[in-house]
Amino acid sequence: MSIRVLSLGDVLLVSIQIDLEDRLAVQLQEDLADRIVDTGVHGVLIDITALDIVDSFVGRMLATIAAMSRVLDAETVVVGMRPAVAITLVELGLPLTGIRTALNVELGLAALRVRDTSTYGAPMRQTFFKAGEVIIELIGPEEPATDGSADGPAGFFGLVLTVADLDAAADLLGAGLGTPKDAVQPGRRIATMRHRDLGLSVAIALMSPEPGAVSTG
Numbered sequence: 001m002s003i004r005v006l007s008l009g010d011v012l013l014v015s016i017q018i019d020l021e022d023r024l025a026v027q028l029q030e031d032l033a034d035r036i037v038d039t040g041v042h043g044v045l046i047d048i049t050a051l052d053i054v055d056s057f058v059g060r061m062l063a064t065i066a067a068m069s070r071v072l073d074a075e076t077v078v079v080g081m082r083p084a085v086a087i088t089l090v091e092l093g094l095p096l097t098g099i100r101t102a103l104n105v106e107l108g109l110a111a112l113r114v115r116d117t118s119t120y121g122a123p124m125r126q127t128f129f130k131a132g133e134v135i136i137e138l139i140g141p142e143e144p145a146t147d148g149s150a151d152g153p154a155g156f157f158g159l160v161l162t163v164a165d166l167d168a169a170a171d172l173l174g175a176g177l178g179t180p181k182d183a184v185q186p187g188r189r190i191a192t193m194r195h196r197d198l199g200l201s202v203a204i205a206l207m208s209p210e211p212g213a214v215s216t217g
Contacts, residue, residue, distance in 0.1 A: 002031070008109070009109075011045055012043070014047065016046065025057075028065070032069070036069060045077055046065065049079070051082075054081075054085045062096060075100070077099070080103075080105075115128075125141065137157075158203030160190070162207050169206050179191065188207055
């Protein structure tokens with residue numbers, strides 16, 4: 001017996017409908033880690049709607065899965081938590097550190113599209129939409145400005161292109177490409193093109209493939 005890990009668009013869905021014991025928990029963690037690496041997803045939903053009771057063992061298992069997923073650049077959201085389960089977790093002193101929660105799968109999916117970051121200097125909010133192999137990233141302030149400074153149309157930030165061999169691209173472009181560095185996503189590297197020097201009007205960055213990706217070139 002095992003717990004199935006299902007693909008739901010660009011998210012993995014785990015529906016826990018049976019009592020967990022050590023062997024099943026370890027198998028679930030291993031299966032989930034393999035699927036995250038194989039699919040390159042950045043979100044995991046764990047549906048515990050069917051669980052009437054969550055004890056300290058299940059709470060630790062959820063925290064372990066969240067920590068493991070985070071190392072693999074995937075965020076975890078637990079959905080379907082019953083009120084009695086939430087009360088039990090609080091009474092047991094298990095805050096589920098590092099895990100976001102949502103009432104249902106639909107709200108969990110919405111939560112996985114949003115991330116707060118200070119990468120761009122000021123606190124910003126990123127929202128991601130996946131359209132096939134294309135990922136669209138929207139960036140804006142955490143809260144709307146109230147002084148009118150944000151009035152006006154949205155701007156186009158730039159493009160990030162995945163290349164099969166980032167080092168080969170760097171050799172080809174020479175001074176036209178910045179020094180490759182580690183990307184936010186584990187196992188990937190990124191370099192920014194000096195687009196103005198190359199006569200380009202759009203900012204462009206090149207990124208290495210996701211770990212485990214198979215080249216079709």
